[in-house]
Amino acid sequence: MKDLNNKSNSSSEIQQPVLPDLEKKAIIDSFRGDFGFLSNFYEASIYIDGKRYRSAEHAYQAMKFTDPIAREVVRNARSPGEAKKLGKSAQLPQDWESKKVLIMHDIIRKKFDNPFLKEMLLATEDAELIEGNGWGDRFWGVCKGSGQNALGKILMEVRDEIRHKNE
Secondary structure, three states: OOOOOOOOOOOOOOOOOOOOOOOOEEOOOOOOOOHHHHHOOOOOEEEEEOOOEEEHHHHHHOOOOHHHHHHHHHOOOOHHHHHHHHHHHOOOOHHHHHHHHHHHHHHHHHOOOOOOOHHHHHOOOOEEOOOOOOOOOOOOOOOOOOOHHHHHHHHHHHHHHHHHHHO
């Protein structure tokens, strides 16, 4: 029997055990079911300029409009899906592409000002948040393994901001 502690043994004689990677990061890649609160379609009051929006989707889609009447129509949409549909008709401001991520970041911050939602977001701990989807959104999320996951990144940034405020 060979002495496994003998350092003169070659590496080919001693097989090192393969240990499971205990440091793997948890991943949340669907904002449905238990994690539906992460979705912009989750109905949670958000206040912007003293006005209540029923969801982050309502708020985001309304911000696409510079016309206050059109913005009100989107704000009062019956559902997040209806707000999204209305938002597709917007003639986007020229600088929209340069500011849409900042707008979304602000909306997500406001959403998670809600103490209940704040605790739920913190409960995701260090999980990587990926807005997985099947509708082809590769900017805000990931579809079929490809995408920038901008919404997931914003959610993780807001989670970190909340943590640092609580320290």
